Amino acid sequence: MITKQYEIKGMTCAACSSAVERVTAKMEGVTKSSVNLTTNLLTITLDENKVKDEDVVAKVDRAGFVATPYIRKSKEERDKAEENLALEVKKTQRKVFVNIILAIPLLYVSMGHMVPFPLPLPQIIDMHHNPLNFALTQLILTLVILINGSKFYSVGIKSLFKGHPNMDSLVAVGTGSAFLYSLVMTIGIPLDSSKVHHLYYESAAVVVTLVMVGKFLEQRSKSKTGDAIKKLIQLTPDTATVVKDGVYTEISIAQIQVGDTVLVKPGERIPVDGIIVEGTTTVDEAMLTGESIPVEKEQEDQVIGGSVNHKGSILVKVNRVGEETTLSQIVRMMEDAQGKKAPISKLADKVAGYFVPGVMIIAVIAAGTWALLGHDLAFCLTIFVSVLVIACPCALGLATPTAIMVGTGVGANHGILIKSGEALETAHHVQSIILDKTGTITKGQPEVIGVLSKDIEERQLLGILASLEQNSEHPLGEAIVKKAKENNVELGKVQDFQSLTGMGIKGKLEGVPYYVGNKKLMDELGVEINEYAQDGDRAAELGQTPMYAATKDKVIGLVSIADPVKPDSKKAIRKMKNLGIKVYMVTGDNKKTANAIAKQVDVDEVIAEVLPDEKVNVVEMLQKKEGLVMMVGDGINDAPALSGADVGVAIGSGSDIAIDSADMVVVKSSLNDVYKGILLSKATIRNIKQNLFWAFFYNTLGIPLAAGALYAINGTLLSPMFAGLAMSLSSVTVVGNALMLRHRALKGEENDERKTA
Amino acid sequence: MTVIKVEDMHCMKCVSRIEKLFQEENLKFSVDLESKTVSVDGDDQEVKKALEALDDLGFEGKL
Numbered sequence: 001m002i003t004k005q006y007e008i009k010g011m012t013c014a015a016c017s018s019a020v021e022r023v024t025a026k027m028e029g030v031t032k033s034s035v036n037l038t039t040n041l042l043t044i045t046l047d048e049n050k051v052k053d054e055d056v057v058a059k060v061d062r063a064g065f066v067a068t069p070y071i072r073k074s075k076e077e078r079d080k081a082e083e084n085l086a087l088e089v090k091k092t093q094r095k096v097f098v099n100i101i102l103a104i105p106l107l108y109v110s111m112g113h114m115v116p117f118p119l120p121l122p123q124i125i126d127m128h129h130n131p132l133n134f135a136l137t138q139l140i141l142t143l144v145i146l147i148n149g150s151k152f153y154s155v156g157i158k159s160l161f162k163g164h165p166n167m168d169s170l171v172a173v174g175t176g177s178a179f180l181y182s183l184v185m186t187i188g189i190p191l192d193s194s195k196v197h198h199l200y201y202e203s204a205a206v207v208v209t210l211v212m213v214g215k216f217l218e219q220r221s222k223s224k225t226g227d228a229i230k231k232l233i234q235l236t237p238d239t240a241t242v243v244k245d246g247v248y249t250e251i252s253i254a255q256i257q258v259g260d261t262v263l264v265k266p267g268e269r270i271p272v273d274g275i276i277v278e279g280t281t282t283v284d285e286a287m288l289t290g291e292s293i294p295v296e297k298e299q300e301d302q303v304i305g306g307s308v309n310h311k312g313s314i315l316v317k318v319n320r321v322g323e324e325t326t327l328s329q330i331v332r333m334m335e336d337a338q339g340k341k342a343p344i345s346k347l348a349d350k351v352a353g354y355f356v357p358g359v360m361i362i363a364v365i366a367a368g369t370w371a372l373l374g375h376d377l378a379f380c381l382t383i384f385v386s387v388l389v390i391a392c393p394c395a396l397g398l399a400t401p402t403a404i405m406v407g408t409g410v411g412a413n414h415g416i417l418i419k420s421g422e423a424l425e426t427a428h429h430v431q432s433i434i435l436d437k438t439g440t441i442t443k444g445q446p447e448v449i450g451v452l453s454k455d456i457e458e459r460q461l462l463g464i465l466a467s468l469e470q471n472s473e474h475p476l477g478e479a480i481v482k483k484a485k486e487n488n489v490e491l492g493k494v495q496d497f498q499s500l501t502g503m504g505i506k507g508k509l510e511g512v513p514y515y516v517g518n519k520k521l522m523d524e525l526g527v528e529i530n531e532y533a534q535d536g537d538r539a540a541e542l543g544q545t546p547m548y549a550a551t552k553d554k555v556i557g558l559v560s561i562a563d564p565v566k567p568d569s570k571k572a573i574r575k576m577k578n579l580g581i582k583v584y585m586v587t588g589d590n591k592k593t594a595n596a597i598a599k600q601v602d603v604d605e606v607i608a609e610v611l612p613d614e615k616v617n618v619v620e621m622l623q624k625k626e627g628l629v630m631m632v633g634d635g636i637n638d639a640p641a642l643s644g645a646d647v648g649v650a651i652g653s654g655s656d657i658a659i660d661s662a663d664m665v666v667v668k669s670s671l672n673d674v675y676k677g678i679l680l681s682k683a684t685i686r687n688i689k690q691n692l693f694w695a696f697f698y699n700t701l702g703i704p705l706a707a708g709a710l711y712a713i714n715g716t717l718l719s720p721m722f723a724g725l726a727m728s729l730s731s732v733t734v735v736g737n738a739l740m741l742r743h744r745a746l747k748g749e750e751n752d753e754r755k756t757a
Numbered sequence: 758m759t760v761i762k763v764e765d766m767h768c769m770k771c772v773s774r775i776e777k778l779f780q781e782e783n784l785k786f787s788v789d790l791e792s793k794t795v796s797v798d799g800d801d802q803e804v805k806k807a808l809e810a811l812d813d814l815g816f817e818g819k820l
Contacts, residue, residue: 015767019774019815026812063814064774 001031006042006056008035009066016065023063027051036324041070092216095148099209103202106141109134110202131196135186138201146179149208164353171211173360174388175204181381203385235306235327240264240271243315260318264309272305273320273327281312329659359703363387366707386706399691402738407684410745415667416677423663427647427681432626433576433674434607434619434641436633437587437594440651441573441601441671442563444634446476448483449544449564453557454531459489461557465549467492468507468516472499476545476561504547515550522548522555532558543596570601572671577604579678582626586610586618615641632666632674649674676746683745691734698730759804761795761818763811771816778810 011017017035020042025033029050035042044056053069060067112119113127127134146153156172178200185195239250241263248263253271256262261277264270270283280298285307297303303316306327322328367384371377404421411418418424438444453461466484469477470491484491497507503524504517515525519536522529527550529536536546539560549557573583585603587594587610594608607618615633619641622629631638631645634652642648642662650662652669659665666673766772772788775795779786784807785798795818797807804820811818 010770012770013768015765015771018765019771022815023813059813062778064770064777 001045002048003043003045004053004056005070006044006060006067007070008040008042008060009068011035011040011065019063020060020065020067023059024056027055027059041323042067089216092212096209096212096216099145099148099205099212102141102145103205103209106138106145106202106205109141110138110199127196131193132186132189135182135189135196135199135201138199139183139186142179142182142201142205145205145208146175149212152208152211169356171207174385175207177381177388178204178207178385181378200382200385235269236325237269237271254322256318256321258318258321262316262318264303264314264316266309266311266313268309270303270305270307270309270316272316272318273325274303274305274316274318276301276303277315277317279312279314281314282310284308284310359388362703362707370708383706383708387703399695399734399738400688402735403684403687403691403741406738406741407680407687407745410742411677411680414673414676414680414746416673416680417665417667418677418680419663419665423647424681424684426628427630427664427678428685430581430628430630430647430678432582432584432622432628433630433632434584434586434622434645435573435603435671436615436631436638437585437589437597438563439634440632441569441585441597441603442565444563446479446545446561446563448479448559449562450539450560451483451557452532452535452559453549455554455556458557459487461549461559462487463489463491464509464514465516465547465557465559467494467509468497468505468514470494471497471507472505476547477505479561480559513552515552516547518545518547522550525550525552527553527555529555531555536560540592541596543593543600565597565600566669566671568670568672572675573601573603575672575675576678577602579675581630581678584618584622586615616644619644630674630678632671634669649677680745683741687738687741687744690737694733694737695730698733759797759799759807759820761797761804761807761811761820763793763795763816763818765816766790766793774814775811775816778814779807782806782810784810 008020021033021035024044029047032045057067112121123129125133125137152168152171156168160169182199182201185199188195239252240256241248241250243261243263256272276297276299283295283297283303285295305325363384366387367380370383371380407424408418435441451458451462462484466481469480492509494507494509499505503521506515532555535558539546544560544562546558546560548555576583583603584605585598586607591608594606598606619629619631628646630647631641632649632651648662649664650659651666664677772790775788787796797804808818
């Protein structure tokens, strides 16, 4: 019996997941089967002799879904993989270190006599007195260096023979020919000591060493991103205090189950996702949202594993554990994003595929031309080796991954989680953005905008309204009660409360009957709203909902309620428009409210009265009309539109399904972060292009020099060693440039924030 | 025509899954999400086939 997991695609509702559960549970050899709709994972316990992967896949396929075996690395495996990577980096580091140590005496021996003031060399290895020893010393040093870098030869030559040469092939052929040529010369020294002037050992050795330094830097930056994920995982403590029947026990995190109650003391990290059942506190969710101001939390509020509990002790009822916690999902998203290859890097590989053989041909032609012009073999070989070495587009391989790695990292630091390299790439040239109204442009929660009374004090009116509304479950009522509580208005006890469907409510307060509701209710009561009519109409025009309060025979006040626009929405939309992007607003609300909000935030166009399942049609329509479309939303009803759009962005505390359907998640629920995401994408793409430029710049510049163009003019020749240096320079430039993205990507944006703060 | 009650049919996805498999099985049928029923046009043999197909889809069909 073993437990396996499959990723299921195509599930939309609870009926879907139970269907998958049912069909798989009925299979012979399966003892247990459960499906998690949020993570889309089927966990199944089966007899591996009786049930094969194909059987499960076929069974699920017949039920109308797609199943793929899901192998998730366990924490131990992940740790091990990381350890191996770290070991690998260390190994490379040691090799690089040894090579540098060896390269220094090698350079001293071989080049010392060439500098203006010849450096002293013991007679026993002096090229004039003991040319053979001179050559052998270099041979031995070089041999060790080349053995240290033997990977280039095994990998490079293999791929060369397979017909798709890569950068390693260039290094292998270049340095290999230099070494073999020198070896032949060394053997000839006892017969002809002038051959000692034709040694290129140091070239081969230095090139290999420098390329190794480049590879080492690359490896190290890769293991650094692994560190980011590791840090995220480490955010959760290893143990937690579980409360059961008044007994406190500290247990390992892995043993915690959904439904357990966990005690979190001030200063501790919250171990798992859960809901506060006792106590109030403030929680620092910076790791999740990037928001450094702690968030107040009280009973019924959701807390997230990994965030820091600040002020008070709280009891948390666990509702997500293990791979399902918010943190685990973020980790999974980051792993997925790093695993996916952006199309632009495919382009880089393709270019390299043409570039490498092209360069080899140039090298052969250049060397051949000089040979035909009557130069000796040594000269032609130098040309050949130089061309191969300088053209090596090592940096080409670094150009895209480094930029994307840095880009996603910068995003994560700002609470912008980018799920795929593709999304990061597409976002930079979207032509239009569709913003969902409720919860995206607006706060998504109705609030009291204004309280007005010409008869009684406004506070008193609020008290009457809230006292009545505290019995109602209507969101508009909740807004009024919240407002009253904020203003410390005392609420009275209501008798004979009654909800008047579609109109409002009524109830008695200290024996006096009051009515709260819409215009229709007032008409029904037969009371005149004349004094308040103008204000009520104006509120309605602004997209607010006016509610009147009345006694039996007189209107006593007006309260207007609306879902307010988030403070930074307008500015963010203006910034998006400044990028030349057309901004649409889509909503299910009526045209009047929609237009009022649209006017406030100044979007280009409004599409109102859209049914939830029609949003995806709007996306398709705009794709035809405008090209690439970004959709921003938060609700389950936005999910299809999010996946349908070229870039789907889930905002803030969006539903899990919205988050799953999106390509990008903006944790902080702010439209400005969506704008920042676009900026980040633009900066990353620009960075990739710069990197590609630098990767080719030195190489292309170097090729004619290496081919002997300067020699034809004034007799100087680019030594293979300088060619190697130039090549490493391009790698360093590329990595350096990618790292600059970290500081540059959202720089202006941060200054901007400070200004407005 | 036989009407089969399918209690667990909740959404359009469920409907499309049923439609797809029933078409593969060459059944004459119609699905109604509102009443949560599938109507099958055919003899006992075909109704049996429909019930089996529903079973494979993870639904419990009741006559």
